[in-house]
Amino acid sequence: MRETILQGLEQAYGNFVHMVAEFLPHFLVMLIIIAVGLLVAFLFKYILRAVLQLTKLDRVSEEAGASRVLRMAHLPAMSEVLSRSLFWVTWFGFILVGLSVLGVASLQEQISRLLQFLPEVIVAILILFLGIAIANFLSRAALLAAVNAGYSSARIVSWAIRFVIWILAVTMTLEELGLARQTVIAAFSIVFGATMLGLAIAFGLGGQDLARRFLEKHLEGPKTGKDEEPQPL
């Protein structure tokens, strides 16, 4: 009896030692991979930051209006966001590779799924960023054109354009991520259709006078008989 217990304990101890002996090298390899990953990620971050500063990306981002959106979200400058993102993506990739070295079957499956999903996440972020930049640029262009033409609802026009492009960008992002595809497309169609119908009805019913004034102004010229503005040159 006593011998059986001792034998059991000995076997358990042997198994434990064997497991530790087998696990420890893997664990050490994982730590080394993560540490190397950290160094590589830092290196990538500094290289990318230097390249982006050379290419004056922050200026382009300011011009496109993307920096304004980042500031609104309390995020740093564009070059900093991208270099930090590269750091985390790189290090995260190394962490996943390191974890896969441990050889835990269920973990490996999850890691491989995550790795497959990563490119889609990056593309989705790019789509969202481009959408925001385009929305800002076009809404600003529309605002300037409407203000300089003397339209009274310039801000509404600008916001409508920004809103529609944002919806489009968010829909495309969710579509890329594969999240509730059918629901997203249906929701987009409903929101977009409703917005357009609403605008059409609003202009049709509420804008009769505006349309009449617009046509009168362009077909008949100013009623006051006054010159609108002096010749600039």
Add this chain to the structure above:
Amino acid sequence: MAEETFLSDDLLRQLVSVGEVDLLVGISSHDAVKTVGQVLRAIEQSFQQHFVRQRVVIVLLDGGEEREDTVIETIPETSEEKKVRVPGITSLRTIHRVTANFSTPPTAGIALRTILAVADLLRARACAVVSSSSSNLTADAIGNLLRPVYQEKFDFVAPLYTRHKYQGLLMRNLLYPVSRAVFGCGIREVFPAEWGFSGRLATYCLNTNVWHEEAIRAQPEAWMAITANCTDYRCCQVFLGEKSPPRKGSPGTDIVEVLRQTVGTLFWCIETQQQLWMDRDKLQPVPTFGPAYQLTSEPTDMDRHRIFEMFRSGVTDLEPILSSILDPETHAEIKRMVSLEEGKFRFKSDLWVRTLYDFAASYHHAVLNRDHIVQALAPLYRGMTHSFLVEHADSSPAEIEAANEMLCSEFEIQKPYLREKWKAKVEVKS
């Protein structure tokens, strides 16, 4: 030679048959088909009256479907033109006419580059570019553009015009004061419709690597004027008489389009020619032949209220854009002005100067898309216009000239402000 690469074979063939010339006048026919015949006759009369012995050529740039021969044939000579013609005087030389045909209307930059290349190839000593829409242009005026170059050895001849006191406010309140303060350029019309230049300057400009730039494609004349004035070429101004009004519907009547073409180009010149102005404070004097200014004041009825309303709504609606462009203090002052009643509103000259310098610095730092920066100036320009119309409703030409001189001085005094803003780092908050 570089120019041989872009001149067409047909044009080169015509140039070979012309040979070297003394005088050259370039004109684009596509932008004003109705008046081009009239302007061409004025050029020919000028050659017949003022340059009888010189070898001359007219370079016609045609980009439309209607060819110049058709255009000229279809426009009969008016009785006024018949009166102007001096009987018995005719050129001793053939008045050559060459046509550069383009499939589409050439931009102002392409048109000027072609004229410069032709001038360089034909070794022209004195050249002029005239606008086909300048229906008021006379033979004497064209002679006045060519003579200072041909006889007095000037390199750039800018025009001066008779204008109504409310015409040309962009020139008077923005383009001239800014170019004078920044570059020390004493040329009043930095965006002339017609101007003269020497073959020497033509060759220099032709060989400068700027022709691919968007600003030069759209409006190259300011760059040429500023380059001539700042690089020791001899410049002068001549009085040409009444300026032809822009045609209805042309870009010259649309303030935003005019701002994009002129202020955009001026800001581009400031941006790309820093070495010419950063350490320069001296005004380059420009000799003037004829009166320096001539203003008329027939009664006109401007819609001041609408101009003020467009200023007010523009400043309010563009607040987020203006806050990115203007210094916070300048922006706050402009917002305070918006709340004033129309009768009490005045755009003070020091504020106008700071506003423009903020715009120029923001253009340099590209805080927004550069075209958007220039467009955002339109409401503020309208505010300045309203202020001018109210302040100078009863002013005499001399009083307006004195006010313009004070505005120019204000721009010169505040130039250190531009330098400071120019060198400041763009704040990208993290």
